[in-house]
Amino acid sequence: MEKLHVFNTLSRKKEEFIPLKEGFVGMYVCGPTVYGDAHLGHAKSYVSFDVIVRYFRYLGYKVRYVQNITDVGHLTDDADSGEDKLQKQSRLERKDPMEIAEHYTYTYFRDMDALHVLRPDISPRATGHIPEQIAMIEELIKKGHAYEVNGNVYFDVNSDSDYGKLSGRKLDEAESGTRVNTAGDKRNAADFALWKRADESHLMQWPSPWGPGYPGWHIECSAMSNKYLGKTFDIHGGGLENQFPHHECEIAQSECVHDTEFVKYWLHNNMVTLNGQKMGKSLGNAISLQQFFTGDHPLLTRSWKPQVIRFFLLQSHYRSTTDFSETALEAAETGLKNLMSILESIAQAGTPTAAAPFNLEGFKKTLESRMNDDFNTAMALAVLFENLKPLRAGILKGDIPENIAEVQSFVFRFVDEVLGLSVSGQAANADNDAAEKLDHALKLIIELRANARSSKDWSTADLIRDTLAQAGIRIEDGPNGSTYKLD
RNA sequence: GGCGACAUGGCCGAGUGGCUAGGCAGAGGUCUGCAAAACCUCGUACGGCGGUUCGAGUCCGCCUGUCGCCUCCA
Numbered sequence: 001m002e003k004l005h006v007f008n009t010l011s012r013k014k015e016e017f018i019p020l021k022e023g024f025v026g027m028y029v030c031g032p033t034v035y036g037d038a039h040l041g042h043a044k045s046y047v048s049f050d051v052i053v054r055y056f057r058y059l060g061y062k063v064r065y066v067q068n069i070t071d072v073g074h075l076t077d078d079a080d081s082g083e084d085k086l087q088k089q090s091r092l093e094r095k096d097p098m099e100i101a102e103h104y105t106y107t108y109f110r111d112m113d114a115l116h117v118l119r120p121d122i123s124p125r126a127t128g129h130i131p132e133q134i135a136m137i138e139e140l141i142k143k144g145h146a147y148e149v150n151g152n153v154y155f156d157v158n159s160d161s162d163y164g165k166l167s168g169r170k171l172d173e174a175e176s177g178t179r180v181n182t183a184g185d186k187r188n189a190a191d192f193a194l195w196k197r198a199d200e201s202h203l204m205q206w207p208s209p210w211g212p213g214y215p216g217w218h219i220e221c222s223a224m225s226n227k228y229l230g231k232t233f234d235i236h237g238g239g240l241e242n243q244f245p246h247h248e249c250e251i252a253q254s255e256c257v258h259d260t261e262f263v264k265y266w267l268h269n270n271m272v273t274l275n276g277q278k279m280g281k282s283l284g285n286a287i288s289l290q291q292f293f294t295g296d297h298p299l300l301t302r303s304w305k306p307q308v309i310r311f312f313l314l315q316s317h318y319r320s321t322t323d324f325s326e327t328a329l330e331a332a333e334t335g336l337k338n339l340m341s342i343l344e345s346i347a348q349a350g351t352p353t354a355a356a357p358f359n360l361e362g363f364k365k366t367l368e369s370r371m372n373d374d375f376n377t378a379m380a381l382a383v384l385f386e387n388l389k390p391l392r393a394g395i396l397k398g399d400i401p402e403n404i405a406e407v408q409s410f411v412f413r414f415v416d417e418v419l420g421l422s423v424s425g426q427a428a429n430a431d432n433d434a435a436e437k438l439d440h441a442l443k444l445i446i447e448l449r450a451n452a453r454s455s456k457d458w459s460t461a462d463l464i465r466d467t468l469a470q471a472g473i474r475i476e477d478g479p480n481g482s483t484y485k486l487d
Numbered sequence: 488g489g490c491g492a493c494a495u496g497g498c499c500g501a502g503u504g505g506c507u508a509g510g511c512a513g514a515g516g517u518c519u520g521c522a523a524a525a526c527c528u529c530g531u532a533c534g535g536c537g538g539u540u541c542g543a544g545u546c547c548g549c550c551u552g553u554c555g556c557c558u559c560c561a
Contacts, residue, residue: 031561241556476524
């Protein structure tokens with residue numbers, strides 16, 4: 001595709017992306033509820049939107065990327081009877097809810113950093129925007145879209161004729177057969193809470209015009225997106241499971257307050273599954289990112305590097321489910337290693353020979369057309385392999401294209417800036433000083449082994465190679481001497 | 488029950504109606520003291536049954552199966 005197209009959940013079609021303001025993209029993505037460690041499902045979502053943001057920037061857009069931190073308001077159970085998740089966790093850990101929020105906000109960013117997920121430009125906390133949420137609720141009441149009962153405030157879904165436009169749900173359909181049976185003091189079972197009354201035992205509470213309480217889940221995103229992105233903005237993203245009710249409710253609140261379209265393009269990423277079942281915290285089958293990084297989980301036989309997780313996720317489309325298995329991770333790991341090895345060869349290409357130029361324009365165009373097609377990273381990776389493999393083969397033969405410098409700079413820019421895969425990952429992570437010392441030592445060992453080889457002392461040569469291999473250092477013999485690689 | 492997805496070769500996973508996706512694994516070969524790496528060659532897959540079409544994995548219908556949402560959830 002020549003121009004960027006995105007799949008818009010509102011229309012259920014791919015649409016050309018046209019920004020509200022030329023050159024700028026305002027984007028809001030639902031962030032985590034910080035009461036536990038982030039797992040592979042979070043990684044899929046945030047890696048997906050990370051690539052989307054990166055690609056917009058690559059295209060030259062100035063992006064304002066807002067991703068909230070939900071540190072209050074999610075209930076463990078039904079919207080009326082459940083306990084606040086943070087409050088529950090704080091009871092379990094015997095900590096203040098804010099300690100819980102702070103801790104898991106920290107681990108969230110720690111894990112996302114490891115995955116090379118760029119930090120959002122703004123990470124607003126729900127608890128930091130209580131006045132904004134209250135103001136919005138007051139406006140909804142004033143306009144007749146909300147009502148107060150006993151210190152609770154509910155949104156009146158019947159007051160909004162558009163309600164259901166995102167999820168394709170009609171109000172009367174939802175009434176029979178659902179498990180929503182707690183009408184409580186609501187006028188309509190489908191009405192949702194904007195503000196909840198808190199009793200004295202509730203740890204997180206704020207004063208409000210309706211008495212002490214705390215905000216409902218959906219209102220934070222409406223209030224904060226409005227504050228930082230305006231009444232209408234370009235893109236709202238999140239996990240597919242938030243389409244209803246969360247995003248539907250956001251639309252209702254925002255559009256009823258502002259009387260204008262809330263979001264132009266709704267993007268939803270699909271789930272990570274484990275044995276065909278959705279991976280989720282509350283389902284108890286989630287493997288946290290830390291557990292992947294350390295290998296400390298009954299379903300894991302070993303640890304997995306963040307980079308491998310990222311590459312694994314990039315190999316499938318963000319709107320497809322990603323089925324997790326260690327076999328699949330292993331395949332991704334080898335694939336990534338091979339890609340990196342190809343890139344290394346390209347990086348080390350010497351001065352150009354008389355070889356014909358590499359078709360950089362065509363390569364770039366193909367790559368961009370795949371990304372323009374709703375951010376098809378799986379395709380982009382295929383294009384990378386398809387084009388770079390022959391290039392490497394040529395380089396190894398000594399055919400170095402005259403435009404190698406441009407090729408190198410483009411390839412590295414794309415892989416690093418757009419895909420977020422760091423080419424010199426290992427080298428960059430290593431301690432430079434120690435690496436230098438190791439390099440000296442290995443050069444000596446390789447020289448001694450070369451002497452052994454020239455006197456056909458194969459047993460010594462093999463002993464050196466095998467022992468180093470066990471330590472994760474691979475010796476490879478080539479026509480111009482031996483080299484080593486760190487696993 | 489309502490709404491919505493998906494079913495692709497050993498595995499993962501793209502796919503705009505007609506030309507090889509790609510990755511991993513596997514087989515054979517070249518190179519090599521051996522190995523590794525690299526390079527070359529090799530797979531005609533699209534749940535089932537109909538239909539539209541000159542032509543369908545790709546469109547339509549039905550069936551079967553799996554999954555998601557309808558309750559917190561990336």
